[in-house]
Amino acid sequence: MTKSLIPVQTDRSIARRDANPFSFLQQEIDRLFEGVTRGFPNLAAFSGAAANLPRMDVSETDKAIQIEAELPGLETKDVQINLADNVLTIRGEKKSEREEKEKDYHLVERTFGSFSRSVQLPQGVKPEDVSAEIAKGVLKVTVKKPAPAQSKQIEVKSAA
Numbered sequence: 001m002t003k004s005l006i007p008v009q010t011d012r013s014i015a016r017r018d019a020n021p022f023s024f025l026q027q028e029i030d031r032l033f034e035g036v037t038r039g040f041p042n043l044a045a046f047s048g049a050a051a052n053l054p055r056m057d058v059s060e061t062d063k064a065i066q067i068e069a070e071l072p073g074l075e076t077k078d079v080q081i082n083l084a085d086n087v088l089t090i091r092g093e094k095k096s097e098r099e100e101k102e103k104d105y106h107l108v109e110r111t112f113g114s115f116s117r118s119v120q121l122p123q124g125v126k127p128e129d130v131s132a133e134i135a136k137g138v139l140k141v142t143v144k145k146p147a148p149a150q151s152k153q154i155e156v157k158s159a160a
Contacts, residue, residue, distance in 0.1 A: 053115050053117060054069045054070050054071050054090075054092075054115060054117060054139075055069070055070045056068065056069045056070075056090075056117055056119075058119060062145075063144065063145060064142050064143060064144050064145060065121065065122075065142075065143040065145065066140065066141070066142055066143075067088070067090075067119060067139075067140070067141040067142075067143070068138055068139065068140050068141075069090055069117065069138070069139040069141075070137060070138060071092060071134065071137055071138070071139050072137035073094065073096065073137060074092055074094065074134065074137070074139075075134070076134055078092050078093055078094070078095075079091070079092040079134060079139060080092065081130070081132050081141060083121075083125065083127050083130055086120065086121045086122065086123055086124075086125060087118050087119070087120055087121065088118065088119045088121055088125075088130070088141065088143065089116060089117070089118045089119075090116070090117050090118075090139065090141070091114070091115070091116045092114065092115055093112065093113070093114045093115075094111070094112060094113050094114075094115070095110075095111070095112045096109075096110070096111050096112070097109070097110045097111075098110075121143060122145065122146060123146070124146030124147075124149075125143055125144075125145075125146055126146070129143060129144035129146070130142070130143050130144075
């Protein structure tokens with residue numbers, strides 16, 4: 001006797017689906033992405049404020065740490081850099097306004113948003129060892145690395 005590999009369903013009721021044949025596919029894709037981003041709140045937040053975060057590259061040589069941030073349209077007055085407890089924080093505010101006046105319409109668009117990005121630096125970085133410049137929408141921050149801590153052997157004397 002041969003056994004069928006196709007499972008037989010005892011309940012023959014037909015489940016009604018939406019009229020749109022792609023709705024089930026859309027529901028499955030949404031379910032998949034909810035499952036993927038569940039453990040990563042920053043990934044799930046990309047649609048909102050996180051989209052305003054500037055892209056940053058951090059590179060390192062034996063003498064310095066170089067941080068480059070894309071800040072299109074920003075000037076020096078729009079950017080703040082702070083160093084506290086070995087954390088370098090770049091803050092800024094993006095503002096833009098566009099106005100068009102034509103014969104049959106008047107359009108005004110305003111966009112604004114603030115951002116903050118932080119980078120953990122090695123112990124011992126001094127504020128005077130940090131320099132920054134902005135040109136063509138790219139902020140370049142150079143942080144000189146602190147000298148490595150030197151160890152010194154301490155002589156142990158016997159008590160008299």
